[in-house]
Amino acid sequence: MITITTSIISFFIMFPIICYFLVFIVCKQWTRKHRLSVHLALDVSTIFFIISVHFLMESIWGKSYLSYIILTILMIGIILVFLHWKIKEEINYKKVFRGFWRVNFLLFFCTYLLLMVYGLIYFMLTSVAFSS
Numbered sequence: 001m002i003t004i005t006t007s008i009i010s011f012f013i014m015f016p017i018i019c020y021f022l023v024f025i026v027c028k029q030w031t032r033k034h035r036l037s038v039h040l041a042l043d044v045s046t047i048f049f050i051i052s053v054h055f056l057m058e059s060i061w062g063k064s065y066l067s068y069i070i071l072t073i074l075m076i077g078i079i080l081v082f083l084h085w086k087i088k089e090e091i092n093y094k095k096v097f098r099g100f101w102r103v104n105f106l107l108f109f110c111t112y113l114l115l116m117v118y119g120l121i122y123f124m125l126t127s128v129a130f131s132s
Contacts, residue, residue: 013055016048016112042105049108056115060122076103 012019023044027037050069057065077100084096 012048013051016045016052019048020045043101046101046105046108049105049112053108053111053115056112056119060115060119072107073104076100076107 020041024037024041027040028034031037050073054064054066054069057063057069080100080103081091081096084099085091
């Protein structure tokens, strides 16, 4: 049972886009609300994109950049809290956290796509170079 659970989690970490679509489809069937389903899918899949970016960076460059990823996430949080305070002069933590999480989704989704393309090209070129 543990190996099945581990395999499923590993699959979602390597392919977080599938996780996004699965959560969206389940939420859409359950709630019948498109907008809520999109938001729930974004919220759930964000953590999978963050972890996936970490493992992609580790497999491409052979080094862990987890500390930089955490630092980036913290800096995004600090910047968003500061901007929210500057604009509204009061911090609404629910709105700030929701914005923080969605900005992280956008950042890590784009980073995931870039790393996938870069990794595929890099490994194709290195495999061609070593086979010659």
